Amino acid sequence: MKTCLLCLAFFVAFLSQAQTSTNLPGRIYNKHVVDAKRLEKPPFFTFGKDSLQRYYFSHFAGFDSLLTHAIEAGDTARYIRVYFSFTVDENGSAYDPHFERIASTPYGKGEGARTIAHFESDRPYYEQVVKDMIHHMPFWKPGLINVRNANMLVACESRVTDFIQFWVGINPPVN
Numbered sequence: 001m002k003t004c005l006l007c008l009a010f011f012v013a014f015l016s017q018a019q020t021s022t023n024l025p026g027r028i029y030n031k032h033v034v035d036a037k038r039l040e041k042p043p044f045f046t047f048g049k050d051s052l053q054r055y056y057f058s059h060f061a062g063f064d065s066l067l068t069h070a071i072e073a074g075d076t077a078r079y080i081r082v083y084f085s086f087t088v089d090e091n092g093s094a095y096d097p098h099f100e101r102i103a104s105t106p107y108g109k110g111e112g113a114r115t116i117a118h119f120e121s122d123r124p125y126y127e128q129v130v131k132d133m134i135h136h137m138p139f140w141k142p143g144l145i146n147v148r149n150a151n152m153l154v155a156c157e158s159r160v161t162d163f164i165q166f167w168v169g170i171n172p173p174v175n
Contacts, residue, residue, distance in 0.1 A: 032156075032157070033087055033157045033158065033159050034143065034145060034156055034157065034158050034159070035158065035159050036088075036143055036158040036159060036160045036161070039143040039144060039145055039156070039158055040144055040145060040146050040153060041143060041144040041153065042143050042158065042160075043088040043092070043140045043141060043142050043143040043158050043160060044140065044141050045138075045140055045141075046092075046138065046139060046140060046141055047138070052162075053164075055137065055138075056133065056162075056164045057164065057166075059132075059133045059136060059137075060082070060129060060130075060133050060164055061129050061132060061133070062082070062125065062126055062129040063166075065122070065125065066080065066082065066102070066119075066126075067168065069118070069119065069122065070116075070168050071168065073116075073118050075104055075116060075168060076168050076169050077106075077168070077169040077170075078104045078105065078106050078167075078168060078169065079104060079105050079106070079107070079108055079110075079113075079165050079166065079167055079168075079172075080102065080103075080104055080116075080165070080166055080167075080168050081102065081103045081104070081105065081113050081163045081164065081165045082099075082102055082126070082130075082163055082164045082165075083099075083100035083101050083102070083103065083113075083161065083162075083163045084097060084098060084099050084100055084130045084133075084134075084161075084162065084163070085097070085098050085100055085159055085160060085161040085162070086098070086134045086137075086159075086160055087157055087158065087159050087160070088140045088142055088143065088157065088158055088160055089142065089157045090142050090155040090156055090157055091139075091142065091155075092139040092140045092141060092142050093139060093140075094134050094137040094139075094140060094160075095134070097130050097131050097133070097134035097135070098127070098130070099123065099126045099127040099129075099130040100161070101115045101116075101119075102115070102116050102119040102126070103115045103116060104116055106173070107173065108165065108167075108172065108173075142155040142156070142157075142158070143155070143156055143157075143158035144156070
C-alpha cells in the first residue's frame, strides 16, 4: 500500500514538473501574458465590436465628471478618449484592469491622440471606474497563439488595450 502511494505521488510530481518545464500546448504560454496585437488570433468580444462599444458606454460611470472637467479646462470641439487595458485569460474572463490615460484628438479615426495632463489629478477615480466597468464584463473569445513545436493554436492570456471615445462640442467634424 505504501509503495503504491509512493509511486502515485512520484508520478504526480513528475507529471506536474514535465508540464511546467516542457513546451506542452497551452502550458508555457499560460505563465506569460502576451500583447493581443502580437497574437495570430487576438481575443475578441463575443457579441461583436458594436456591442462592445455599447457595453463601454453603458458601464463607464465617469462620463459626468470627465465631461465637466473637460469643459472647465476648455477641451471642447474635440474627441476625448479614455484609454485602458485589461487581461483576457485562456477561458475568456476579463481581469486586471488598468486606467492608462485620457487623451484628445480633433479627428475620430486619428491615431495621434495627445495626453491631457490635467486629468492626472483624478487618476485614482478613473482607475476605480475602469475596474468597475471591466469587473462586470461578459466573457470574450480568448486569444490564440501558435505553439511552434506542436504546430497548433492554443488559448493564452493576452493583454487588451482599448479606449472609449466621445465628442465634446456641438457638431463633430465629418471624417
